[in-house]
Amino acid sequence: MDTVSGGGALDSLRWQQESYKVADKDDGMLTQEDFFALLTKELSYQDPTKPVENNEMISQMTAFSTTDGVTQLNEQFTNFASSMSSGQALQASSLVGRSVMVEDNSFTLVGDEEVKGKLVTDEPASNVVIYVENAAGERVQTVPVGSVAAGESAFTWDGKESSGYAAPAGEYRFRIAGIVDGKSTELSAMTYRKVDSVTLAGAGGSILLNLNGGSSMALSDVVEVSEG
Structure with missing residues (x-):
């Protein structure tokens, strides 16, 4: 009996196995190209009498698509966060001075300067008086204001004591009292601080404004910005 040698028509009937190489990734993550290469490899080895169910194949593809989508979303969020941080840093640097x-x-009173602030009341107030106190709690100046409407009212202290002399540099505070609805009430006060410099990576990675007098505050705590 004649022996049939390999080649010719029989060779064309053999399974042609393709080789795939998963792209090297520094982060060890599979790309869509890698996934489909592995999926094709899996199909080439499956039992022809028991092919992979459509549902199983769709499930694998869906799982990969979901994972790939989450990865892309994380990358986009990281880029967005980086952009936001850069924008905040630019905004903070523009506040110096x-x-x-x-x-x-x-x-903090640094030298012979005026100090600006605002008093805040939810209701109209009368007989409003602003007291300026030093770090020891001693009253150095009293400024009568009179009646104010509900909301915010701006005021300025000239930096001088009751004697007329300039107050020494140091820590001070405003204490504001008035009559609201017939009762003696202490009103809230807000103050302006001059920004000397900016720390771009403070505690917890937040942006800090370094104020005159040595104190600092988070950029997010700023209520209002003034030119001077």
Whole structure:
């Protein structure tokens, strides 16, 4: 009997196995190209009498698409967060040399200067008086205001004591009292602080404004910005 040698028509009937190489990734993540290469490899080895169910194949593709989508979303969010941080840093740097308002009645007097602030009341108030106190709690100046409407009212202290002399540098605070609805009430005060410099990576990675007098505050705590 004649022996049939390999080649010719019989060779064309053999399974042609294709080789696939998963692209090297520094992060070890599979791309869509890698996934479909592995899927094709899996199909080439399956039992022809028991092919992979459509549902199973769709499930694998859906799982990969979901994972790939989450990865892309994470990358987009990282880029967005980086962009936001850069924008905040630029915004903060533009505040150097300007004054910002904070919800605090304490402030630092550096030299012979005026100090600006705002008093806040939810209802109209009468007989309003602003007291300026030093770090020891001693009253150095009293400024009568009179009646104010509900909301915010701006005021300025000239930096001088009751004697008329300039107050020494140091820590001070505004204490504001008035009559609201027939009762003696202490009103809230906000003050302006001048920004000397900016720390771009402070505690917790937040952007800090370094104020005159050595104190600092988070950029997110700024209520208002003034030119001077």
